[in-house]
Amino acid sequence: xxxxxxxxxxxxxxxxxxxxxxxxxxxxxxxxxxxxxxxxxxxxxxxxxxxxxxxxxxxxxxxxxxx
Numbered sequence: 001x002x003x004x005x006x007x008x009x010x011x012x013x014x015x016x017x018x019x020x021x022x023x024x025x026x027x028x029x030x031x032x033x034x035x036x037x038x039x040x041x042x043x044x045x046x047x048x049x050x051x052x053x054x055x056x057x058x059x060x061x062x063x064x065x066x067x
Contacts, residue, residue, distance in 0.1 A: 001056045002056065002057045003020050003057070003058055004058075004059045004061060005020050005025055005060050006019050006061040007060065007062065010065075011046060015030065015050075016030050016064075017041070017046060018060070023040060023044060024040070024041040024045070024046060025038050026041055030066050031066065032066045032067070039052060
């Protein structure tokens with residue numbers, strides 16, 4: 001499964017937040033050279049805690065935001 005994630009901003013912990021299909025996702029460890037660790041956002045809230053890990057192939061629009 002391929003999930004297209006569109007960057008929408010940084011949350012209160014400076015983690016990149018993405019949107020896909022009306023749902024918010026967060027990269028909890030956006031370090032260069034590391035695989036993305038994408039989770040849903042609790043209650044689909046922008047500053048919500050990371051919730052469930054997402055197992056998919058990711059496409060980032062316009063690109064993956066890294067620390």
